[in-house]
Every structure is written in C-alpha cells, then in structure tokens.
Amino acid sequence: MRARPRRRGPLPGFGLSIGVTLAYLGLMVMIPLSTLVLGSTRLGLAEFWSAVSAPRALASYRLSIGAALLAALVNLGMGLLVAWVLERYRFPGRRLIDGLVDLPFALPTAVAGIALTTIYSSGGVIGRFLEPAGIKVAYTPLGVVVALTFVGLPFVVRTVQPVLRDLPAELEEAAASLGASRLQIVRRVLIPELLPAALTGFVLAFARGLGEYGSVIFIAGNMPMRSEITPLLIMIKLEQYDTGGATAIALVFLLASFAMLFALNRLAARREAHAVGA
Amino acid sequence: MPMLRSLLRPAAALAAAAALAVPALAAGRTMLNVSYDPTRELYQDVNSVFARQWKEKTGEDLEIRQSHGGSGKQARSVIDGLEADVVTLALAFDVDAIARAGQIAKDWQKRLPDNSAPYTSTMVFLVRKGNPKKLRDWNDLARPGVTVITPNPKTSGAARWNYLAAWGWALRQPGGSEASAKELLRGIFKNVPILDTGARASTVTFVERGIGDVLLAWENEALLVVKDLKPGEYEIVVPSVSILAEPTVAVVDKVVAKRRTRELAETYLRFLYTPEGQEIAARHYYRPRQAEVAAKYASVFPKVTLISIDEVFGGWDKANAAHFADGGTFDQIFGVGR
Numbered sequence: 001m002r003a004r005p006r007r008r009g010p011l012p013g014f015g016l017s018i019g020v021t022l023a024y025l026g027l028m029v030m031i032p033l034s035t036l037v038l039g040s041t042r043l044g045l046a047e048f049w050s051a052v053s054a055p056r057a058l059a060s061y062r063l064s065i066g067a068a069l070l071a072a073l074v075n076l077g078m079g080l081l082v083a084w085v086l087e088r089y090r091f092p093g094r095r096l097i098d099g100l101v102d103l104p105f106a107l108p109t110a111v112a113g114i115a116l117t118t119i120y121s122s123g124g125v126i127g128r129f130l131e132p133a134g135i136k137v138a139y140t141p142l143g144v145v146v147a148l149t150f151v152g153l154p155f156v157v158r159t160v161q162p163v164l165r166d167l168p169a170e171l172e173e174a175a176a177s178l179g180a181s182r183l184q185i186v187r188r189v190l191i192p193e194l195l196p197a198a199l200t201g202f203v204l205a206f207a208r209g210l211g212e213y214g215s216v217i218f219i220a221g222n223m224p225m226r227s228e229i230t231p232l233l234i235m236i237k238l239e240q241y242d243t244g245g246a247t248a249i250a251l252v253f254l255l256a257s258f259a260m261l262f263a264l265n266r267l268a269a270r271r272e273a274h275a276v277g278a
Numbered sequence: 279m280p281m282l283r284s285l286l287r288p289a290a291a292l293a294a295a296a297a298l299a300v301p302a303l304a305a306g307r308t309m310l311n312v313s314y315d316p317t318r319e320l321y322q323d324v325n326s327v328f329a330r331q332w333k334e335k336t337g338e339d340l341e342i343r344q345s346h347g348g349s350g351k352q353a354r355s356v357i358d359g360l361e362a363d364v365v366t367l368a369l370a371f372d373v374d375a376i377a378r379a380g381q382i383a384k385d386w387q388k389r390l391p392d393n394s395a396p397y398t399s400t401m402v403f404l405v406r407k408g409n410p411k412k413l414r415d416w417n418d419l420a421r422p423g424v425t426v427i428t429p430n431p432k433t434s435g436a437a438r439w440n441y442l443a444a445w446g447w448a449l450r451q452p453g454g455s456e457a458s459a460k461e462l463l464r465g466i467f468k469n470v471p472i473l474d475t476g477a478r479a480s481t482v483t484f485v486e487r488g489i490g491d492v493l494l495a496w497e498n499e500a501l502l503v504v505k506d507l508k509p510g511e512y513e514i515v516v517p518s519v520s521i522l523a524e525p526t527v528a529v530v531d532k533v534v535a536k537r538r539t540r541e542l543a544e545t546y547l548r549f550l551y552t553p554e555g556q557e558i559a560a561r562h563y564y565r566p567r568q569a570e571v572a573a574k575y576a577s578v579f580p581k582v583t584l585i586s587i588d589e590v591f592g593g594w595d596k597a598n599a600a601h602f603a604d605g606g607t608f609d610q611i612f613g614v615g616r
Contacts, residue, residue: 221472224612239350239433
C-alpha cells in the first residue's frame with residue numbers, strides 16, 4: 001500500500017519557522033500582556049468596572065484615542081504629500097530632507113516633548129504668534145495632537161515611498177495620453193495603488209500615538225478630565241499604590257486598541273486585495 | 279522541546295554573565311538611598327561626608343548611590359523590588375506604603391527620633407522678582423488671572439503638603455469650613471495650567487520655561503532657586519499659615535537583611551541627626567531639628583505659623599483618604615468625584 005502523499009505547501013521549513021515565530025511572539029508579547037490580565041483579576045468585577053468606567057478614565061480614553069486618530073489623519077495626508085515630493089521630484093537637498101523624515105524615530109521622545117513645549121508655549125517661537133490669535137497649543141489637548149503628529153510622522157512616508165518608487169511614471173503618462181485629467185489620474189490611478197500602503201502607515205502611526213507617553217506628558221498639561229492621556233493615568237494609578245486599578249485600565253485600553261488596530265488592518269488588507277485584483 | 283531549549287540556553291548564559299559582572303564591578307561596599315525629588319544636592323553632600331567618615335572608621339570604601347523622583351513613584355519602585363537600603367521620602371505616608379507591603383517594620387517611625395524626620399521643611403510661594411501679581415497669601419492664588427504651578431497631588435509629596443497647607447489656612451479663616459476650603463482649592467486649581475508628577479519638574483516648568491506667576495514649592499527648593507540658582511530673579515513669599523512638612527527616613531528591613539547592610543544603613547540615617555548632618559541639612563535649606571544648629575541658621579528661615587498634619591487632619595491615612603484617594607476632595611474639585 002502506498003503511503004498517502006503528505007500535503008504540504010511548496011515552501012519548505014514551515015514547521016520550524018512558525019515554531020520560532022510563535023515562541024518569539026509568546027515570549028516578547030503574550031507573556032508580558034498576560035500578566036496584565038492576571039493583575040486585574042485581583043479586583044472584583046464591581047471594582048474593575050468602577051475603575052475602568054470612572055469619569056476620569058473615560059475622559060482619558062477619549063483624549064488618547066481621539067488625539068491619536070487626529071494625528072494619524074494629519075500624517076496620512078501630509079505623509080502622502082511628503083512621499084510624493086521625495087519620490088517624484090529631483091531637487092537639491094532631497095536626500096537631506098529624506099533623512100529628516102526619520103528623525104522623530106531616533107530622537108528620545110522626552111527630548112521631542114520638551115522641544116515642542118518650548119516652541120509652542122506662550123513665549124515660544126511659534127506659541128508667541130498663536131497666542132494672540134487665541135490658539136493655545138502647549139498644555140491643551142491640541143498639544144497632545146501636535147506631539148503625536150510629530151512622533152507618527154515617518155510611518156506613512158516610509159510605507160508609501162517604496163510603492164510610489166515601484167509605480168512607473170509611465171502609468172500616469174499613459175493615463176494622460178488617454179485623455180485623463182490630472183485629478184482623474186490622482187483619483188483613479190494613484191490613490192488606488194497607494195492606498196493600501198498609506199492605510200498601513202496610518203495604522204502604524206495611530207498605534208504609536210495610542211501608546212506614546214514620553215513626549216506627551218511634557219506638552220499635555222496633564223490635568224485630570226482635560227489633558228490627561230490614558231498612559232499617564234495608568235502611571236499615576238501605579239504611583240498611588242492602586243495596582244489593580246492601573247492594570248484594569250491598561251487592560252481595557254489594550255483591548256480597545258487591539259480591536260481598532262485589528263479592524264483597521266483588515267480594512268487595509270481588503271484594500272490591498274482589491275488593488276491587486278484590479 | 280529542543281527548539282525551546284536552544285532558545286533558552288543563550289538567555290541563561292547571558293543572565294549568568296550579568297550576575298558575574300555585577301560583583302566584579304563593585305569593589306568595596308555600596309548602598310542605595312532612594313529619596314524624593316528635590317533632595318539631590320542635599321544627599322550628594324551627605325553622602326560624600328558620610329563615606330569619608332565611614333572609610334576613616336572602618337577602612338571600607340563606600341559608594342552611596344542615590345535615586346530621586348516623585349515621592350510616590352519612588353516608594354512604588356521600592357515596593358516593586360528596587361533594592362533600597364534606606365528610603366528618605368517626602369512624607370510618612372509613602373514610607374507607610376512600603377511598610378504595608380512588608381518591606382519595612384510597621385513601627386518604623388518610632389525607631390528614630392522626631393518621628394523619623396531628621397529635618398523639616400514647609401511650603402512657600404516662589405514668585406517672580408517684584409511679585410508683580412502681589413501674591414501674599416493662599417487666597418490670592420485663586421484670583422482670576424493668576425497662573426499657579428504645582429505638581430500633581432496624586433503623585434508628588436510637595437503637592438500633597440501644599441494642598442493641605444492651603445486647606446488648613448482656609449479652615450482657620452473666619453467662617454472657614456470644609457466647604458470654603460474646597461472652594462479655595464477649586465479656585466487655585468482653576469489657575470493651574472500643568473501638573474507635573476514631581477516637585478523638580480514643576481520647578482523646571484516655572485524657572486526654566488518661565489511659565490506661571492507663582493510656584494508652590496518646598497521651602498528648601500525655593501531658597502535654592504533664590505540664593506543659588508538664580509539670585510535676584512525670584513522672591514519668596516511666606517503665607518500667613520503653612521504646614522510643618524516632615525520628610526521621613528527609614529531603613530528598608532527586607533533589603534538590609536538580604537544585603538547585610540543593616541549596621542551601615544542605620545549609622546547612615548543616624549548621621550543625619552548628628553550636628554554635622556544637621557549642618558549639612560541647614561546649608562541645603564532644610565530646617566534642622568537640633569536647637570543649636572537651628573539657632574545658628576535662624577536668619578535663613580522665615581518665621582511662619584505652621585500647622586501639623588496630625589492636629590489638623592488626624593494623620594496621613596485620614597488625610598489621604600479624604601483628599602487624595604479616588605473620589606477624594608482633589609477628584610471632586612475636578613468634577614471627578616462620585
């Protein structure tokens with residue numbers, strides 16, 4: 001009797017690579033996060049609920065998620081533009097500007113926070129001009145958005161750039177020769193090609209914004225109910241010896257973030273499949 | 279699982295290397311003093327003098343490390359396993375928290391004289407030169423148009439002390455009540471644009487970043503700014519009533535038992551009560567306990583009526599539950615209470 005041929009993919013090494021992948025993710029991600037779940041079980045259900053649904057906690061979720069979303073949206077638009085400029089035009093200093101894009105990655109976030117605060121506070125280089133117009137950035141929720149925009153800047157640029165680079169300019173020329181207007185080219189040719197990458201960058205920037213702590217605490221003002229981000233609230237709870245409350249809030253924030261990131265990633269993947277199929 | 283074993287082996291080797299490296303680095307003895315935010319300069323001085331004395335007495339090289347931050351955060355680190363031989367924190371409540379976690383004996387505050395507070399301080403207003411907003415007392419801080427800088431009472435010892443000082447002042451006013459005190463604090467915090475987590479961060483906000491009309495500061499921190507850091511640019515305003523702040527010190531029993539440093543740690547803390555230790559404290563603008571040293575430095579410290587936490591608030595546990603715990607008066611003035 002002949003042995004049934006084993007069904008396997010054409011690519012060898014699946015067993016080993018998935019094993020290492022799972023072990024690695026388990027060690028680096030799942031084990032630390034599972035202590036969160038364990039830590040919050042110290043609280044009873046009622047205590048857990050009152051910790052995570054306290055007005056101060058709700059206000060912090062609103063600020064953290066809202067500011068991260070806004071900052072990621074700004075970066076989506078501006079990132080597309082920066083990537084476009086860097087890939088489609090040749091001009092002196094292009095490499096320098098290209099290098100600048102990565103700086104927010106390299107700079108310690110606390111340094112970024114202090115610098116932004118200095119610039120945007122009422123006597124600062126920019127704040128001085130915004131203040132008479134009634135716009136306050138430092139120590140307001142707007143400051144949080146500015147800080148998160150800064151730290152999230154590289155993501156969309158860096159995800160879109162390689163796609164744009166591989167997209168031959170002939171495609172646009174062909175569309176033009178077939179009578180498409182400039183707007184049509186952007187809408188029908190470029191955007192569909194770039195959107196999956198841009199969405200991925202958007203999700204990364206958003207995720208970064210949700211967890212960002214170092215730069216925000218300097219510029220936010222940190223007032224309860226108004227300019228207090230969730231990561232700071234968690235720190236404060238810990239410093240008040242309220243470990244249970246801190247882990248409960250952390251857990252809820254984590255689950256909410258995961259749900260949103262998962263949904264956004266699905267959206268990006270669907271877009272990608274669409275673009276490839278088209 | 280062979281894969282897991284092969285993963286763990288390098289990790290184990292790394293851990294072993296780290297364990298070997300630590301004793302090799304530390305020749306002589308080491309000790310860690312975990313302290314609160316503005317004591318950096320004080321303990322740098324204390325440590326160098328004490329290490330010299332210790333070397334003369336025992337022949338041992340002694341390296342004292344120091345760690346600083348908001349008092350609550352520092353206590354949290356010790357509870358979570360930072361191996362502090364001694365803690366020198368901003369208030370007894372934070373040492374109590376470590377004691378509750380079982381790392382310090384419950385009766386710690388009776389083990390040293392003066393409630394285990396070798397030096398005291400109080401809360402004052404640091405204002406810009408000429409006091410342009412004419413701030414004289416606590417009620418001035420609640421005036422519209424005044425910007426007040428203070429750290430977050432949830433995390434900072436200084437902020438708790440100055441919150442309670444303002445509260446105590448309001449109670450002593452004619453017709454003063456819990457309600458009027460809460461109203462005053464609500465007014466003050468309406469004028470606070472930024473809450474840093476520690477006293478030093480607030481000083482930086484006020485002095486280096488130039489934000490605010492008044493910083494509610496430790497007296498020692500205010501004197502440091504006025505006399506040493508920026509002479510001539512700031513003034514100290516002493517309110518009519520302030521609070522007797524007793525920063526407390528304790529040996530961390532669990533750690534000294536493990537590291538066999540009890541004798542060293544106890545000698546170190548007792549050094550703070552010696553005339554020499556008291557002199558160093560006074561030079562760094564902490565009010566000394568010892569009468570002779572206090573007399574010598576009397577001109578440095580302004581006269582101020584001091585209320586005590588035990589008399590007015592019935593001790594830290596009660597004060598914390600009423601004001602700083604979740605739902606306490608601090609939460610209430612932000613509309614968070616329920």
